[in-house]
Amino acid sequence: MxxxxxxxxxxxxxxxxxxxxxxxxxxxxxxxxxxxxxxxxxxxxxxxxxxxxxxxxxxxxxxxxxxCVDEDEARMLLLFFRLDMPGKKRILALAIELHDTVHTAR
Structure with a gap:
């Protein structure tokens, strides 16, 4: 399949x-x-x-x-897709913050 x-x-x-x-x-x-x-x-x-x-x-x-091959990625995509625009902006800001934190900690 x-x-x-x-x-x-x-x-x-x-x-x-x-x-x-x-x-x-x-x-x-x-x-x-x-x-x-x-x-x-x-x-x-x-x-x-x-x-x-x-x-x-x-x-x-x-x-x-x-x-989406990865189950978590598929779930995140669905959750993000179904958010309203303020929710999407909030998630994107959090993702950017997390990304920057992880990459500066290295």
Whole structure:
């Protein structure tokens, strides 16, 4: 199973959507939505970049989430993506501070 297929299934399951419902919400023709999502989750086909963006929007995840190999990185990406702008700015400031602290301590 590819990382894309794994993340897609995880995100769909977490959202409580069927393959068909996700496909329809992502703009895939209802007649083929279930089959296409099944093929993506089973690594039989890879969607094009526009379809990935639409799937990500339907799942409320950033497209990059589908490619995170590291579990902690995937979780951080989701958490950051779902923050409002003040929260994102705060996290970025903390990350910069931590980065600078670690690199000056060396």
């Amino acid at each position: 590819s990382i894309f297929s794994k993340r897609l299934k995880e995100a769909r399951t977490a959202a409580g959507l069927s393959q068909e419902r996700l496909g329809i919400e992502a703009g895939i023709d209802p007649a083929s939505a279930s089959a296409r999502m099944n093929q993506y989750e089973n690594n039989e086909h890879v969607p094009n970049s526009l379809t990935i963006i639409q799937i990500a929007a339907a799942l409320n995840v950033p497209p990059a989430y589908f490619y």
